[in-house]
Amino acid sequence: MTAAIAVMAALSAVLAVCAAPASAAAGYDVERCGNTSGRVLLTLDDWSVEDPDRIVRAGDFLQGRGVRAAFFLVNNYAERYPRITAALRRQGHWVGNHSYSHPHLPALTENAAREEIRNGLRSTLLRPPFGDYGPRETALAAELGYRICTWTLDTRDWVKTGEQFPGPDVLRARVREAPAAVKRSGVVLGHLFTRFPDALPGIVDDLHGQGYRLCRNSGPTTENIRNPLDC
Numbered sequence: 001m002t003a004a005i006a007v008m009a010a011l012s013a014v015l016a017v018c019a020a021p022a023s024a025a026a027g028y029d030v031e032r033c034g035n036t037s038g039r040v041l042l043t044l045d046d047w048s049v050e051d052p053d054r055i056v057r058a059g060d061f062l063q064g065r066g067v068r069a070a071f072f073l074v075n076n077y078a079e080r081y082p083r084i085t086a087a088l089r090r091q092g093h094w095v096g097n098h099s100y101s102h103p104h105l106p107a108l109t110e111n112a113a114r115e116e117i118r119n120g121l122r123s124t125l126l127r128p129p130f131g132d133y134g135p136r137e138t139a140l141a142a143e144l145g146y147r148i149c150t151w152t153l154d155t156r157d158w159v160k161t162g163e164q165f166p167g168p169d170v171l172r173a174r175v176r177e178a179p180a181a182v183k184r185s186g187v188v189l190g191h192l193f194t195r196f197p198d199a200l201p202g203i204v205d206d207l208h209g210q211g212y213r214l215c216r217n218s219g220p221t222t223e224n225i226r227n228p229l230d231c
């Protein structure tokens with residue numbers, strides 16, 4: 001009887017560990033997405049509706065500079081262009097889940113939030129739309145096999161002045177002038193529908209000029225993005 005209780009106690013301890021959200025795993029930093037490398041991870045979100053191949057061109061540029069980035073694609077677009085996800089992974093980039101239709105997950109019912117994640121692009125990293133998540137989303141992500149990944153440096157490329165997104169030089173300066181604490185082992189947020197892709201050459205040059213290293217492109221990736229990140 002005592003032995004059986006001991007076994008049950010041991011089993012429930014194991015289950016408690018397994019049930020803990022992945023993002024609560026020891027040392028996992030949601031804002032750094034498991035980047036402990038010292039290197040900078042560039043991330044590009046959402047989609048480019050007018051010119052989907054712009055996504056592949058951004059990936060191609062970064063591959064040419066030996067850089068591995070992470071693309072978080074909204075799946076109601078990405079699912080119609082499987083060649084784009086395949087091309088990015090072939091180029092050596094990570095492609096992660098950014099939900100199916102980009103809602104504020106905490107505003108949804110639990111079932112609707114679960115379906116948004118489940119129908120997102122299959123991966124092991126989830127970037128919640130708008131960076132909006134709470135304990136419920138962390139638990140749902142873990143249940144579905146994801147770690148939540150936000151960012152340390154928002155370039156605010158998505159904030160328009162009048163009708164205009166900020167230009168490449170403005171975005172480049174924002175990254176250049178950001179403090180070391182958000183760049184070293186950091187995660188930079190930009191978007192595929194803004195001028196951020198146009199700013200990439202300047203951003204990469206500036207980071208190198210400042211002595212930072214970027215996540216290295218070590219060849220094709222899969223949907224399984226490991227923790228810590230292989231930067």
Ligand SMILES: [Zn+2]
Nearest residue numbers: 045046129130
């Ligand atoms: Zn987004």
